[in-house]
Amino acid sequence: MLIRATGRRLQMSRNTSLKxxxxxxxxxxxxxxxxxxxxxxxxxxxxWAIVTCVGSCTSPIENLMVVIMIYGACSRLAPLAAxxxxxxxxxxxxxxxxxxxxxxxxxxxxxxxxxxxxxxKEYDKQTSLKVQRFSWMTVLHFIFWLFIWSCYVLxxxxxxxxxxxxxxxxxxxxxxxxxxxxxxxxxxxxLWYFFAEVFDFFRGFFLIVFNMNIIFMVLPxxxxxxxxxxxxxxxxxxxxxxxKSYPSAGDSALYLGLLGLFAxxxxxxxxxFFLFFGYIGVSLLSPVMHNLWIWRGTGNANFxxxxxxxxxxxxxxxxxxxxxxxxxxxxxxxxxxTS
Amino acid sequence: MAPSSPxxxxxxxxxxxxxxxxxxxxxxxxxxxxxxxxxxxxxRPLPDRKALAHFYFRSxxxxxxxxxxxxxxxxxxxxxxxxxxxxxxxxxxxxxxxxNYEQWGGFDPMSTSNAKPPGVELWAVFDLPLSEIDAAWKNxxxxxxxxxxxSINFLESSTAFSAPRWGFKLNEGNLRYGxxxxxxxxxxxxxxxxxxxxxxxxxxxxxxxxxxxxYKxxYHSQKLKLRSSQSLGIILDQTLTVVLQPNTINGKQLxxxxxxxxxxxxxxxxxxxxxxxxxxxxxxxKIFMEVDKGIVDKVNKSGGDPSWNNEFFVLWNGPDRLITDxxxxxxxxxxxxxxxxxxxxxxxxxxxxxxxKLPLIWSSTPSPLHxxxxxxxxxxxRGSIALSFMSTNLHKEIFGSPNDxxxxxxxxxxxxxxxxxxxxxxxxxxxxxxxxxxxVVDKIHVTPSEDKLLPGTLEMLLRFxxxxxxxxxxxxxxxxxxxxxxxxxxxxxxxxIPSALVSFPELNCARNYPETDPLLGSPLLENFRExxxxxxxxxxxLVPLTTPDFSMPYNVITFTCTVLxxxxxxxLNALRRRIGEEERELTKTATKRGLIPLLxxxxxxxxxxxxxxxxxxxxxxxxxxxxxxxxxxxxxxxxHYFSNNS
Numbered sequence: 012m013l014i015r016a017t018g019r020r021l022q023m024s025r026n027t028s029l030k031x032x033x034x035x036x037x038x039x040x041x042x043x044x045x046x047x048x049x050x051x052x053x054x055x056x057x058x059w060a061i062v063t064c065v066g067s068c069t070s071p072i073e074n075l076m077v078v079i080m081i082y083g084a085c086s087r088l089a090p091l092a093a094x095x096x097x098x099x100x101x102x103x104x105x106x107x108x109x110x111x112x113x114x115x116x117x118x119x120x121x122x123x124x125x126x127x128x129x130x131x132k133e134y135d136k137q138t139s140l141k142v143q144r145f146s147w148m149t150v151l152h153f154i155f156w157l158f159i160w161s162c163y164v165l166x167x168x169x170x171x172x173x174x175x176x177x178x179x180x181x182x183x184x185x186x187x188x189x190x191x192x193x194x195x196x197x198x199x200x201x202l203w204y205f206f207a208e209v210f211d212f213f214r215g216f217f218l219i220v221f222n223m224n225i226i227f228m229v230l231p232x233x234x235x236x237x238x239x240x241x242x243x244x245x246x247x248x249x250x251x252x253x254x255k256s257y258p259s260a261g262d263s264a265l266y267l268g269l270l271g272l273f274a275x276x277x278x279x280x281x282x283x284f285f286l287f288f289g290y291i292g293v294s295l296l297s298p299v300m301h302n303l304w305i306w307r308g309t310g311n312a313n314f315x316x317x318x319x320x321x322x323x324x325x326x327x328x329x330x331x332x333x334x335x336x337x338x339x340x341x342x343x344x345x346x347x348x349t350s
Numbered sequence: 351m352a353p354s355s356p357x358x359x360x361x362x363x364x365x366x367x368x369x370x371x372x373x374x375x376x377x378x379x380x381x382x383x384x385x386x387x388x389x390x391x392x393x394r395p396l397p398d399r400k401a402l403a404h405f406y407f408r409s410x411x412x413x414x415x416x417x418x419x420x421x422x423x424x425x426x427x428x429x430x431x432x433x434x435x436x437x438x439x440x441x442x443x444x445x446x447x448x449x450n451y452e453q454w455g456g457f458d459p460m461s462t463s464n465a466k467p468p469g470v471e472l473w474a475v476f477d478l479p480l481s482e483i484d485a486a487w488k489n490x491x492x493x494x495x496x497x498x499x500x501s502i503n504f505l506e507s508s509t510a511f512s513a514p515r516w517g518f519k520l521n522e523g524n525l526r527y528g529x530x531x532x533x534x535x536x537x538x539x540x541x542x543x544x545x546x547x548x549x550x551x552x553x554x555x556x557x558x559x560x561x562x563x564x565y566k567x568x569y570h571s572q573k574l575k576l577r578s579s580q581s582l583g584i585i586l587d588q589t590l591t592v593v594l595q596p597n598t599i600n601g602k603q604l605x606x607x608x609x610x611x612x613x614x615x616x617x618x619x620x621x622x623x624x625x626x627x628x629x630x631x632x633x634x635x636k637i638f639m640e641v642d643k644g645i646v647d648k649v650n651k652s653g654g655d656p657s658w659n660n661e662f663f664v665l666w667n668g669p670d671r672l673i674t675d676x677x678x679x680x681x682x683x684x685x686x687x688x689x690x691x692x693x694x695x696x697x698x699x700x701x702x703x704x705x706x707k708l709p710l711i712w713s714s715t716p717s718p719l720h721x722x723x724x725x726x727x728x729x730x731x732r733g734s735i736a737l738s739f740m741s742t743n744l745h746k747e748i749f750g751s752p753n754d755x756x757x758x759x760x761x762x763x764x765x766x767x768x769x770x771x772x773x774x775x776x777x778x779x780x781x782x783x784x785x786x787x788x789x790v791v792d793k794i795h796v797t798p799s800e801d802k803l804l805p806g807t808l809e810m811l812l813r814f815x816x817x818x819x820x821x822x823x824x825x826x827x828x829x830x831x832x833x834x835x836x837x838x839x840x841x842x843x844x845x846x847i848p849s850a851l852v853s854f855p856e857l858n859c860a861r862n863y864p865e866t867d868p869l870l871g872s873p874l875l876e877n878f879r880e881x882x883x884x885x886x887x888x889x890x891x892l893v894p895l896t897t898p899d900f901s902m903p904y905n906v907i908t909f910t911c912t913v914l915x916x917x918x919x920x921x922l923n924a925l926r927r928r929i930g931e932e933e934r935e936l937t938k939t940a941t942k943r944g945l946i947p948l949l950x951x952x953x954x955x956x957x958x959x960x961x962x963x964x965x966x967x968x969x970x971x972x973x974x975x976x977x978x979x980x981x982x983x984x985x986x987x988x989x990h991y992f993s994n995n996s
Binding site: 193194195196197201202203204205206207208209210211221224227228231232235253254304305306307308311312313316320323324327330331334335338 | 728729730731801802830831832833834835896897898899902903906907909910913914916917918920921922923924925927
């Protein structure tokens with residue numbers, strides 16, 4: 012439901028910005044599908060999301076917090092966004108990088124074509140258009156609420172954990188465990204086998220490399236796509252689902268659902284056929300290989316790891332193609348405006 | 351006479367001096383208690399045609415007044431160990447084989463003290479503040495490892511030992527227990543153990559230790575037990591328990607009892623030599639032949655008197671003494687025939703044997719509940735540990751009909767961290783019916799395992815009804831995954847869960863010897879009189895775990911890094927593209943025609959309409975291409991021709 016509401020807002024903002032660009036005609040020509048409805052249906056009927064719920068996993072709760080955060084940011088409700096952000100970061104560490112798009116969402120508003128397009132239009136038609144300004148008040152409001160919510164959560168945690176070891180132990184066992192990859196049980200990512208086989212001498216180095224891979228991409232993506240913060244959220248979620256230390260089906264469910272929000276912009280994405288059937292193939296093969304390895308003993312760890320590698324490749328292709336097609340879409344708008 | 355008087359004065363003086371020195375020496379030796387050493391051997395025929403030999407050596411050192419004390423009998427290494435680590439009790443056992451509780455007995459002092467789990471078992475009680483005990487334990491394992499040529503140092507890491515409070519032995523937290531089930535025992539471990547004896551294996555009862563016969567046995571266990579206190583000093587007990595299949599007099603080994611008498615054997619048959627005298631520094635040296643309660647009952651039933659020469663069996667020598675113990679009904683239980691070795695020497699060696707005259711089948715007393723443990727489940731992800739208790743004949747004898755009684759059993763179990771037991775999944779079935787846990791369990795103490803830090807410890811006090819036939823406990827577990835360095839050399843064999851200890855605190859199997867004084871300081875019989883609870887160890891479990899592919903570290907690292915590099919590079923490339931470049935690319939694809947479509951069009955005979963800029967370049971391009979192809983073909987032909995010629 013929240014995804015649907017977010018989609019509505021996105022659509023509204025898109026329509027307004029397109030109107031301002033005088034491209035209403037182009038909009039009406041293309042199929043005006045309701046992105047919010049698509050996205051919510053996609054999330055509900057996603058086989059990955061269904062499998063997560065069948066397995067009684069807690070990832071839907073984390074996904075809920077992330078979506079609350081996005082909705083709050085899209086609707087300029089700073090307390091709600093701060094609440095979502097704090098809970099999502101508390102439950103799993105990786106939504107912490109979503110602070111960048113959330114601040115951009117609160118400052119600029121929902122997705123819009125790049126400001127350069129607006130400037131070009133203004134230059135062409137000699138009409139004065141109000142350029143979106145970065146509103147600092149909302150951001151400060153958000154930061155204030157963030158502070159309040161995080162203090163509250165930490166206070167509650169320290170009260171509960173007073174007997175056991177206090178906050179330090181909580182940070183060490185939750186965030187430290189995620190960052191240092193202590194348990195080597197197989198999952199759908201690639202890090203478990205990597206850290207089961209890597210030599211102890213290089214373990215620290217590779218831990219840093221893997222975690223930096225996620226953090227490093229934050230800045231370039233933010234610079235290039237700062238006018239589309241909602242899409243940034245989607246890209247960050249996809250990257251995190253690929254590179255986090257213990258990925259699961261629930262993480263994939265989230266970004267596949269968010270993919271639906273941008274259905275109209277991403278309509279010309281390449282390789283969709285390959286991706287779609289790749290996802291189906293990997294999701295069918297992966298449990299089979301797991302069964303062969305662990306339950307029957309006829310397979311090898313390499314079989315299951317190969318499906319994990321293929322899954323990571325597919326996610327890479329998805330992320331790269333979606334970023335590329337979003338950039339192309341912006342360029343198309345710019346061409347339409349200048350022509 | 352005058353010249354002799356001064357010499358007589360000095361003589362007198364010297365004489366007095368000598369007397370004084372003698373008196374002082376006598377006084378000194380009378381005041382200070384001495385180090386003592388005793389050696390004993392107990393032989394017993396077993397119901398399944400095997401023979402048990404139990405060697406017992408005790409050295410004791412009196413409490414030391416000062417630190418640097420000279421020892422002339424007591425091994426210095428042990429006293430240094432005790433002083434350095436402040437040990438008040440220690441027991442280290444090396445065992446190969448499994449004690450067969452059904453055939454060899456489960457309710458006598460021998461099985462309670464000397465039936466040990468396979469591999470190495472070490473426990474120690476320290477006299478230190480609780481924070482220093484772990485460090486002392488680590489150093490102790492290293493010292494013992496060096497002393498006994500064994501890899502006891504594997505017990506030093508915190509994943510290998512635990513600190514039970516009441517499941518093993520009641521203590522205040524200064525007990526540490528560790529076991530290594532996979533440790534193999536060989537002569538390399540026996541030799542340093544024998545070096546702790548004053549006579550080594552050169553004289554005395556230890557000279558009987560013929561290595562081939564010991565290591566061909568069904569069960570052998572060497573144990574070192576140490577007790578130290580301020581008042582008693584240090585008492586070191588070393589025992590070696592061996593179960594052998596004796597070669598019979600006519601050389602054949604009979605494995606089944608088809609109405610044949612039991613094999614007759616002697617010390618010569620068991621150990622390939624006779625005993626040629628005692629260890630000269632030992633205070634006493636004795637050999638005991640024990641005849642079980644089962645045999646005594648059968649002899650009594652047939653009307654004979656249980657002397658050393660009766661209608662069923664005859665011993666080769668007449669004993670010096672016959673010791674019998676009486677159970678609480680004043681009925682004779684087992685008999686022990688005692689022989690003193692000090693009467694024998696090299697010229698007159700001692701050989702003791704038993705010859706069976708009539709076939710006799712008897713059974714040893716088992717413990718009331720026979721405990722065994724096994725694994726359930728398939729696949730390498732999860733499984734279950736099951737502990738089962740079956741009631742035995744003794745149970746029916748002791749507990750006959752009354753319904754109100756209950757048997758208490760204490761279970762102590764350690765599981766390594768990679769077997770992640772879910773203690774909440776404990777289920778208890780009595781006689782096939784599921785019971786609630788709180789009905790049967792009186793007290794339970796669990797130390798959950800932590801990954802790579804602590805093993806899981808379970809201590810339970812259960813109360814079973816006397817009338818039950820069988821009981822089963824099950825616990826579910828998940829199997830963990832290890833780093834490739836943590837796998838032992840034969841990884842696909844599996845990992846061992848050490849034996850669990852089941853003890854019955856309300857039952858004790860102490861012997862009750864009627865005469866107290868004439869025991870004449872035999873530590874073996876003193877041990878038999880001690881009040882210890884009946885204990886039995888279960889089997890060691892072998893858990894197969896999934897293994898990663900050990901040959902793949904480089905491959906895995908390369909594959910993963912390649913995929914990451916693909917992601918990194920493509921994403922940055924997608925972000926980097928600028929608009930001008932895109933447009934240039936678009937125009938290029940619009941104007942250029944690929945070579946293959948051009949060829950296809952020509953083949954189909956269609957008219958090709960080239961663009962204005964492209965036509966001339968197309969034709970020159972194709973001409974150049976043709977020229978290149980011809981040139982390469984000519985060059986190839988020439989090369990082939992010249993290479994064939996030369």
